[in-house]
Amino acid sequence: MPKKDRTDQAPSKDVPKPEEGEVICVVKKMLGAEHIIIACLDGKERTARIPGRMRKKTWIKEGDVVLAAPWDFQPTKADIVYRYMNDEIRKLIEEKVISRDVIDQLRG
Incomplete structure (x- = not known):
């Protein structure tokens, strides 16, 4: 039986x-x-609160970069929408959505 063709890589997700x-x-x-x-x-x-759909699937710790949606009726609170992985943060920096300095400053 021939080996599987490993040239097909998983498509990079957006x-x-x-x-x-x-x-x-x-x-x-x-x-x-x-x-x-x-x-x-x-x-x-x-x-912010971590919604139920993320509680057991996505582990969030201090220093993580997340995407949050502030509440319309109470702007001091928010819901976590997504947690960025390290390679995704690198892509955001390359695409100039955020800068490394700002992330480092927020992390303290």
């Missing part, structure tokens, strides 16, 4: 970019009960 009403943030502190404090690119600190 990195989600912030749309209207979303902002890139860095996790500052874990509060427990699926709540975290995030520092956002718009200069605000928010309390």
Whole structure:
């Protein structure tokens, strides 16, 4: 039986970019009960919650870069939409969506 052709690589998935009403943030502190404090690119600190669809599948820790959607009726709170992996952060920097300096500054 011939070996499988390994030249076909998995197609690279698109990195989600912030749309209207979303902002890139860095996790500052874990509060427990699926709540975290995030520092956002718009200069605000928010309390965010990890939705149920992400709780067991995506592990979030301090220093992670996440995409958050602030609440319309309470702008000091937000929902986590996506957690960026290291290679995805690199792609965002290459595409000039964010800069390395800003991420380092938010991480402290």
